[in-house]
Amino acid sequence: MPETDLDLLIRAAREAGRIATRYSGRDAQRWDKPDGAGPVTEADLAVNAMLAQMLPAARPGYGWLSEETEDTAARLDHDRVFIIDPIDGTRSFAEGSRTWAHALAVADRGVVTSAAVYLPQRDLLFTAAAGGGAFLNGEPIRVSAPTDLAQAHILAARPNLRPEHWTGGQAPAFHRDYRPSLAYRLALVAQGRFDGMLTLRPSWEWDIAAGDLILREAGGRCTDRTGAALKFNNPRPRLDGVIAGGDTVHRGLFGALDPASAGIPAL
Numbered sequence: 257m258p259e260t261d262l263d264l265l266i267r268a269a270r271e272a273g274r275i276a277t278r279y280s281g282r283d284a285q286r287w288d289k290p291d292g293a294g295p296v297t298e299a300d301l302a303v304n305a306m307l308a309q310m311l312p313a314a315r316p317g318y319g320w321l322s323e324e325t326e327d328t329a330a331r332l333d334h335d336r337v338f339i340i341d342p343i344d345g346t347r348s349f350a351e352g353s354r355t356w357a358h359a360l361a362v363a364d365r366g367v368v369t370s371a372a373v374y375l376p377q378r379d380l381l382f383t384a385a386a387g388g389g390a391f392l393n394g395e396p397i398r399v400s401a402p403t404d405l406a407q408a409h410i411l412a413a414r415p416n417l418r419p420e421h422w423t424g425g426q427a428p429a430f431h432r433d434y435r436p437s438l439a440y441r442l443a444l445v446a447q448g449r450f451d452g453m454l455t456l457r458p459s460w461e462w463d464i465a466a467g468d469l470i471l472r473e474a475g476g477r478c479t480d481r482t483g484a485a486l487k488f489n490n491p492r493p494r495l496d497g498v499i500a501g502g503d504t505v506h507r508g509l510f511g512a513l514d515p516a517s518a519g520i521p522a523l
Contacts, residue, residue: 261370262385264314265360271310272303272358273376276343295346300324303342303358311338311360318362321493323462329491336364337489341462344373345437354378359439361465363488371466373439382443382470390446390474399476399501400448405508408451408501409433411441416456421517428512438498442467445500446474452501454509456481456517461493467500477506481513 259267279299304324312320315338319331322340331337338360343349345356354377362370373382382397384390390397402408409431417432419425433450435441441453442464468478468486479485481497499509 259314260385261315261362262372262383262388264311265362265370265372266381266383268307268310269358269360269372269374269381270376271306272342272360273374275299275303275306276349276358277376295350296324297343297346297350299349300343300346304340307338307340307342307360311340319489321462321489323460327493331489332491334489336362336369339363339368339462339465339488339493341439341460341466344439344463348436353436355436355440357437357439357443359437359462359466361469361488363465366487366489368465368469368488371469373443373466373470375440380443382446382466384470384473386469386473388473390470392443392447397447397474399446399471399474400451401502402451402504405430405505405512408505408508410452410454410501410505410509411435411444411450412454416454421456421514422512423514428508430508438463439467442471442478442498442500445476446471448474452499452505452509454497454499456497456513458494458496459498461488461490461495464495464498468498471500476500476502479506479510482515483510 276299285298319334319337341359344359349356358374360372361368369386371384406429417427444450445453471478478500
């Protein structure tokens with residue numbers, strides 16, 4: 257039987273984990289990218305090199321978008337594209353934490369159809385294929401269903417609570433939590449360990465693509481900050497923030513945002 261896209265992503269994610277865990281986060285060579293784009297380590301580059309060889313060789317008709325590969329317009333000529341973050345949570349990795357992930361996705365005409373988020377040092381593999389449900393280590397997962405937003409635990413960085421983002425100048429009542437990897441945050445909401453995820457700053461597609469499908473297949477809603485469905489493989493691969501959770505949480509967060517704040521990034 258031919259290898260499915262999801263099977264391919266799982267195989268690639270596990271190999272990525274084997275490569276990345278050869279490096280000690282604190283000892284891995286680290287550089288700062290130009291223009292304040294954040295850090296990169298030799299582990300990021302080693303994982304990206306493997307993925308850039310393995311995945312296009314298996315699917316030569318697919319385009320390629322990765323955080324650690326210089327982007328070109330060539331991917332726009334392909335209906336299907338790999339969207340890859342070799343290590344999501346590089347700062348966490350460089351600090352020696354275990355909370356970082358490999359985030360791998362395939363998008364077909366802008367919609368993610370296969371996804372894997374793998375945390376090798378926590379032995380967590382989140383997976384989904386369109387129409388097939390979402391899984392953690394092979395077991396089905398489902399978003400939570402709190403009765404109201406005030407009960408919800410939302411993964412969000414503190415700047416998202418700035419008053420200028422919210423109607424009436426105040427964020428709604430909820431319990432705020434935080435994890436360093438955007439892909440992991442979305443997967444945790446899909447698992448039901450947290451009730452929602454919010455980021456109001458522009459977000460790179462490779463941070464979001466895999467988690468978007470996993471969360472939607474777990475029964476949740478995942479949109480940009482304006483409530484629009486997420487579309488991937490854009491000429492500029494950035495999204496206008498992300499609101500994610502079950503229906504009650506998503507509706508509560510979206511309804512409380514001030515529409516006039518859409519142009520104000522959460523820094």
